[in-house]
Amino acid sequence: MTKELTLFLIILIPLTGVFILPLISRVSASLRNWFSFAAILLSAVFSFLLIPSIFKDGAVTVFKSLPFGFNLALTADSLAIFTAAVVSLISALIVLFSFDYISHYKHQDEYYPMVVLFLGAMMGLVFSANLILLYIFWEITAITSWRLIGFFREKEHVLRADKAFLVTVFGSLLMLMGFLRIYQETGSFDLFTIKEAVKLHPISNLTISLILAGILSKSATLPFHTWLPDAGVAPSPVTALLHAAVLVKIGVYVFARIFVATIPLNLPWQTIVAVIAGASALVSAGAALVDTDLKRIIAYSTVSQIGFIFLGFSLGNEIGVAGGVLYILMHGLAKAGLFLCAGIIEQNAKTKDVRHLGGLFSSMPITGISFLFCAFSVMAIPPFGGFFSKYMIISGTFQAGHRIIATVFLFGAFLTVLYLFRAFNLVFMGEKKSPSTVAGEGSRLMLACVAAFALLSLLGGIFIRFPSALALITAQKMLL
């Protein structure tokens, strides 16, 4: 099998699976579930298969010229394949989790196709080397996340889904305007051509800020961050997907793709991004400290951690960028685990308000330990994976000479420890609050999934050599 074919398969298996799923769901519900899992898992397997050859021999590119420069340009370089592998692996585990989680709700026939389409669009976006192609996949993820956030169809849920859709689309329209301006300035939508063109003529500041607005809105970074905590009304696997695997990672990934690998930002812009990221990290960490809804706390934590990733990518030095790449992996694993744990708690204790929860550790030991492990990784406690990525970013910040910013982020990291311990204490420690919170464990499949995320977070730290080597090579190639 050629590399090009594998690349197409990674994208097309989920995208065609979407059209087959409605037919399968007429036959049998469990066949539908396994089919969606298989579609995502196949994407993951093919991504992992491509990793060795791409890291050794360099990028695989498919190019077909189309009118107006709306070319079909796909490229699988080390950044793309690394992200694709991470994202599809996490999504596959999340889908496995949702078999049991979602089984007693209506509209499952909509849920699975939407999740598979979501992942398919993400795969397409990751490999796009043309801005219009990228934009198309970007909007498809917006449509699917809208349907998924409003999954329960309560009035307020749908309103919040609409909010998420409108905020992200507003951002993406600004971004599209930026893309069109890039086309004006460089004469192309293709990232390779743009990369060559900007070496001669730098992109104007207005264009950069338009694209940045789109990225920030998708990644739920200050000042566009409020939709993400609101999106917590979605089913927990969906929130896990939004936070850990797909949606907010899109913004970060596109930032890396455009502003690190294609149009390197100059020093003032690097500082601006770092400052926005720092403000976002601190503000949302503060919000996470005071919120009482477990899923909102974790959601604010995502906003805060995304700030770290932006910082890493904005630094422009090898260790910082490598830290950012590694962070995508580590944060994805840990945050997916946290949300799935929250899902188990929400479903079994019938509430997600931390004031009404307490002492769940004795009745839910596996969930508790998994939650703790994932929280350790987000807090950056060695030897968990999250430690290494955060360390690399902070060290990169010092290396770049941003002492104040580095201090701010260290404070942000400290706040992370505080709010996650607070959440853990309120939920798992202390006395049992009310009889209704005597909750048992989730089903075996659900536990297996959260335990897998917890273990992967731990193993990712113990065997840090492998992912960090990949991240370093990726960073070197991006900064070329």
Place this chain on the structure above:
Amino acid sequence: MLSLFILAPLFLLFVLNLPLKPVNKACFWLAGVLLSAQILMALGHALCPWSLYPDKLGLFFVFNLVMDNLTLVMLLVIGIVSLVALFVGKSTIILEEQRFNFVSLVLACVIGMNAVVLVRDIFSLYIFIEITSIASFVLIALKKDKLAIEGTFKYLIMSAVATVFMLCAMAFLLLAAGDLSFAAVHSAFYNPANAGLLKCGAGLFLCGLLIKSGVAPFHGWVPDAYSSAPAGVSILLAGITTKVAGVYVLLRLFGSVFILNAQFQNILLFAGAFSIVMAALAALTQDDFKRMLAYSSISQVGYIILALGCGTPLAFAGAIFHFFNHAIFKSLLFVNAASLEKEFGSTNMNTLAGLGNKSPVTGFTSLIGALSTAGIPPFSGFWSKLIIILALFSAGRFVYGGIALLASILTLAYFLAFQRRVFFGKTESTLSSAGTSWALRFWEIALALITAASGAVFVLVHNNWVLPLKAIFW
């Protein structure tokens, strides 16, 4: 061959009105066959250029009919939308007498529209615009209730004003050019002697056509006319009739007959941008789905006018592509409205809720129509808007391009509100379905497929339809 497009419906109209029982019974199918033939001929033109065959029938006419790529696209759209309107009318209009009148009037409209896109002189153009308009006045008033009469009356009055403008304009043009054929008027524009008269004529024509196309601030009649008309008629009006009588004529005259100078450009750009934003804001506040669609229609016409004002060939091609897309997705949305009305007895969004489970086909296809209207990829509306905005940016019109781009968020907002209130929510137990007809579902799915497919195979559409269009203008 070309005159068949006018003579065949005329002949059918004549035959239908003969007192023949079996013919009257089959009136929908006969008209359907005729319109399907029109669609097939338009689609098959590339394989078999029938327009080149000599035209003996044309001897009956004093005007000559000419075929070009723009006309071809228009004939296709007229065929599709009229066919959909016809069969939606078949399943929603119940009274026997109204059914028969409906078919006859649709045929009259088709005659007028086909002629409008085929003729090449301004006077004939005017005649056929009026034929189309008069047929549509009667169509709106088909139900004969108070609202329908009010809607018709508003349209009638506004149209009469537009007619006066156009008649005066023709007088000026005739004075200056001595002849009203497109070629004569066009060459007169290069003669500096009558520049003032010609500019006056073109300006008056522009006013008349802006009223006819329902562009803000001349849009007052649109929501009343569209929402009070029977379902099939709304499709015909919103999808094609007012677009051919107004927007197409604007495109044709300002694209290849008059000279689009900077003043006209500014007027068109402003009217377009104003329509887009104003109508989208108005649509946000509507409670009735059909009224919302009417405002959405005004807003989408704004994009076409905006592209026309931009004045580059690329913008024209984008405008026509958007014309086509708009005809398809707006017809789709009006079929959705017809379906809701038939099934639940209302198009008021306050009384409908959570219908996603009860009528999934309507819910899903209306979502496709809405996303396409809002310019969300990968549906066809995205591509036409992108071409228009790209053309505006290329012409250096960044502000108008930015307005057009960001107005998509308003479009998305009102369609999301619609989805939330009608489909995407908890089902109310009080609503019971009267059962939808399979015919409506068939058209919903067919139109949704067209809009999704022409987005998905955009490259094919571009190479076969959009690219040839660019060549027409200048």
